[in-house]
Amino acid sequence: MQPLPLKLAPGSDLRLSLEELAQRGGISGFVLGVVGNLTKASFQCPGQAEPTVLEGDLEVITLNGTFSPEGVHLHLSLSDGACQVWGGHLEPGTIVQKGVDLLIGVLEQREGRPARQTAAAAPRIEIAVLPGCPWCSRALRILRTLDLPHTVTTVNDDAAFHAVQQRSGMTTFPQVFLDGSAIGGYDNLAAMQAAGELDALR
CATH class of the missing domain: 3.30.1330.80 (Hypothetical protein, similar to alpha- acetolactate decarboxylase; domain 2)
Structure with a gap:
């Protein structure tokens, strides 16, 4: 340790x-x-x-x-x-x-673990959030409730905001990406949950 x-x-x-x-x-x-x-x-x-x-x-x-x-x-x-x-x-x-x-x-990394294993297991879902954003919190709760692996990018400054905006073309948050492509915000994620489309991503 x-x-x-x-x-x-x-x-x-x-x-x-x-x-x-x-x-x-x-x-x-x-x-x-x-x-x-x-x-x-x-x-x-x-x-x-x-x-x-x-x-x-x-x-x-x-x-x-x-x-x-x-x-x-x-x-x-x-x-x-x-x-x-x-x-x-x-x-x-x-x-x-x-x-x-x-x-x-x-905790120390296990010996003999291939370095590329982490990259290969990278989550398919990415989410960009703003600190204190209630819709971001709700979107994150959906992902945690379904136990879906995901990465989180916290937008704390203008540079991070512009970088995420260029990726998605969106100005509202949260911004959700699947396999690198923007799929929308909280409403889109909630609609996918209601349709059962997120279950296949576990």
């Missing part, structure tokens, strides 16, 4: 940043420690149909769980301005305020 410090800048999405790190680096591991604050937190409480969303000056208390190129499973606890503690399953839309410092433990 190799410890790796990670600093997230203001405006970063806590969950999507870890997903992107795991996918781009092809790494797996778990969260060892965290300190920082948030302007917005989105987390799923047991038995609730939709995530709970809090906004304000929020202090991170704990973040526990695992990450890999296939996805993340993270539990967040935090304190609001009244020192009331909240917590649940970390969802997209959890936005860093001044900064979040993480220490993650990266």
